[in-house]
Amino acid sequence: MAVKYWDEKIETMELAEMKKLQSERLVKQVKHVWDNVPYYRKKMEEKGVTPDDIKGIEDLHKLPFLSKADLRDSYPYGLLAEPLKNCVRIQSTSGTTGKRVVSFYTQNDVDLWEECVARAITAAGGTDEDVCQVAYGYGLFTGGAGLHGGSHKVGCLTLPMSSGNTERQIQFMMDLGSTILCCTPSYAAYIGETLHEMGYTPDDIKLKAGIFGAEPWTEEMRQQIEKSLGIKAYDIYGLTETSGPGVAFECEEQHGMHINEDHFIAEIIDPDTGEVLPEGSKGELVFTSITKEAFPLLRYRTRDICVLTRGKCSCGRTLVKMTKPMGRSDDMLIIKGVNVFPSQIETVLIKDFKATPNYQIIVDRIGTTDTFEIKVELSDDMFSDTIKDVVTLEKKLGADIQQILGIKAKITLVEPKSIPRSEGKAVRVIDKRKLV
Numbered sequence: 001m002a003v004k005y006w007d008e009k010i011e012t013m014e015l016a017e018m019k020k021l022q023s024e025r026l027v028k029q030v031k032h033v034w035d036n037v038p039y040y041r042k043k044m045e046e047k048g049v050t051p052d053d054i055k056g057i058e059d060l061h062k063l064p065f066l067s068k069a070d071l072r073d074s075y076p077y078g079l080l081a082e083p084l085k086n087c088v089r090i091q092s093t094s095g096t097t098g099k100r101v102v103s104f105y106t107q108n109d110v111d112l113w114e115e116c117v118a119r120a121i122t123a124a125g126g127t128d129e130d131v132c133q134v135a136y137g138y139g140l141f142t143g144g145a146g147l148h149g150g151s152h153k154v155g156c157l158t159l160p161m162s163s164g165n166t167e168r169q170i171q172f173m174m175d176l177g178s179t180i181l182c183c184t185p186s187y188a189a190y191i192g193e194t195l196h197e198m199g200y201t202p203d204d205i206k207l208k209a210g211i212f213g214a215e216p217w218t219e220e221m222r223q224q225i226e227k228s229l230g231i232k233a234y235d236i237y238g239l240t241e242t243s244g245p246g247v248a249f250e251c252e253e254q255h256g257m258h259i260n261e262d263h264f265i266a267e268i269i270d271p272d273t274g275e276v277l278p279e280g281s282k283g284e285l286v287f288t289s290i291t292k293e294a295f296p297l298l299r300y301r302t303r304d305i306c307v308l309t310r311g312k313c314s315c316g317r318t319l320v321k322m323t324k325p326m327g328r329s330d331d332m333l334i335i336k337g338v339n340v341f342p343s344q345i346e347t348v349l350i351k352d353f354k355a356t357p358n359y360q361i362i363v364d365r366i367g368t369t370d371t372f373e374i375k376v377e378l379s380d381d382m383f384s385d386t387i388k389d390v391v392t393l394e395k396k397l398g399a400d401i402q403q404i405l406g407i408k409a410k411i412t413l414v415e416p417k418s419i420p421r422s423e424g425k426a427v428r429v430i431d432k433r434k435l436v
Contacts, residue, residue, distance in 0.1 A: 006122040006154070007115070010262050011317045015310070018318070022265055023056030025290035030054045030063070033296055036081040039074045040066070040298065057265060060288065061276050066300045071101045071241065080104055082294045092140035093240050103142075103240050104294035110149065112291055113243045116260045117150025117236075120249030123258075123315070124209045124234045126180055128155030131206075133176075135169055135183035135191070136214065137424050138162045142244025143214050147182040150246060156180065163187055163423040166194045173205050181210040185217035185225060185233075186426035189357050192228025202230025211236050213245050215425045216325055216343050220350035221357050222254075235324060241300055242287050248322055253314050256321035263291045266320060267299070268308050271329040282307050284329050285322065303330040333429065335363060336370045338407040342428050348400050349376060355397075358419045364432040373410040374401065377419045 005011045013021075031051045034041050043064040044050065053062055071079065080087075086106050093101040105113070126132065132151040136143030144162055151158040159178060161169055169191060172178070181188060188210055195205070207229055213236035222233045237257050238245035247264055248257035259266050264287050268277045271284040285304045289296045304325040313321065327341035334340070342361060349355040358377040363370060376397065394411040402408050420427075 004122050004125070004127070005317070006119040010260075011119065011258070011319060013262075013318055015318065018261055019057055021262055022290060023058075025262075026057055026060065026265065026288065027051075027054055029288075029290045029296055030298065032293075033081055033298060037079055039070070039078045040064075043070075060265060060267070060299070063288075063299050065274065065286070066297050068101065068241075068301075068303075075100075076102050079295060079297070081296055082106055087294050090140075091142045091145060091240055091244060101240055103243070105243075106293045109243070109293050109295075112263060113146060113246060114149035114153045116243070116246030116249075116263060117146050118153040119260065120211060120234070120236050120246055121147075121150050121154050121156070121180065123249055123251045123317075124180065124211055124232070125252075126151075126154050126156060126209070130154075130156045130179045131159065131177055132156035132180045132182065133159040133161055133169070133173060133178040135161045135163050135181065135187060136245075141424075142238065142240050143182075143184070146238065146244040146246055147211065151180075151182075166191055166423070167198065170195055170198060170200070170205075173207065174200075177206045179206050179208050181207055181229070181231070183210075183212060184214045184422075184425055185212040185221055186215060186357070186422050187424065188212050188225045188229065188233070189221065190421050190423070192225060196228065202228070205230070207231045209234060211249075213237055216327070218324075218343055218346045218350065220347055224350065224357060237322065237325075239302060241295075241297055241302075242289050243292065247287065251313065251315035251317060255313075256309065256323050258313070258317050258319035258321055259308075261319050263289065265290060266308055266322065268306070269301075271303075271305070279308055279310060282326070285325075303328045305329055333361070333363060333431070335372050336407055338405060340372075340405055340407065344404055345374060345401065346428075348397070348404055352400055353397050355379065355382070356416075358421075359428065360419060360430060361428060362430045362432070365434070370433065371410070372407065373412060375412045375414055375419065377414050378416055380416050 034051045047064045049062050087104045088107050089105040091103050134147045138144035210231050210233045225233050234250040236245045237248040248259040250257050267286040268283040277283045285302045285306050287300050288298050305327050306323045306325050309321050356377050356379050360375045362373040398411040
């Protein structure tokens, strides 16, 4: 398949030219924020920085960080950089403790967001001849709106299904010949599972690609989804605070996501010190929006842990790549003093144990001692009524988990279909501890 670009000039731009473009846009954006966002101007003043100190991207490190706490403290209008009459839409986080994060968009913001998503759909092989089934949630959540707009931009026939009613999803998929599926990876896995339960195989549908994001997923889960739906599965990254899905996207190489650098400057920092780390280092991802008008966040700490690289990509794109997030600096589980990322557990379950991607991590505290349980749903062919077989499997999995994590977990194997399915983001972690 010949490589296709939505915007070849930008997607294959030489690094020096891209840095020049970023610098021009950064200088303009800092002035825009200084003039229109008193909250951030105060943070700059506290750090002793003015727009005159920012000559280009080499000065980015001088600016103060923004965090989700800042967004909550300034809720709802404290970070708005345009008059409300210039704003045409809001989107919001799908649900957090405390105040929700609300992001504002001018029409130009919406247009640029859809351009970014169009690049992702094109990189996944999408054209105006495709039928794009959007099974992300609609409403305040950015998933449905982002992929819907990007699909329209490309010219696909767009099915705005939203999530839920999985059998109907499959019926429409078959009747209308959907070729691209957009949803969370956990819901894609559920669709694949339901497809087979209904007596169908990938040969009965026309899907060729899937664009999945909004939650962490492993390479092992990707392989399972690709097999169950007969597709190539692409990752997409974004967050409400910066726009939504489309900040970064996978190409046919499926080895890291290209960041749309003409709109977002990415940095990796030490999550403890805030020090900017050199390329190739593992750390916390920070984004600066350099084209967003209504809600332009400078040096926003995503809390996602990843690595940025600029190695040559076989697709020809020169945009910097980010790895899949390897966890988060703020929701990493600390159990008995050990750092635990759910992705580590999923890798053992799917790759080494050949289990289903349906599991739950349950953490509690009895007195002063943490308890750590992993409930794992067996696949139909693994399920056995023989207690001895189940105990043997539990011991083996427990040993594998302990070897990877350095901590012992109680393993509970449960019957097929006994863990609740999700049509949105899967609930993988239940932390019952009162840690504050």
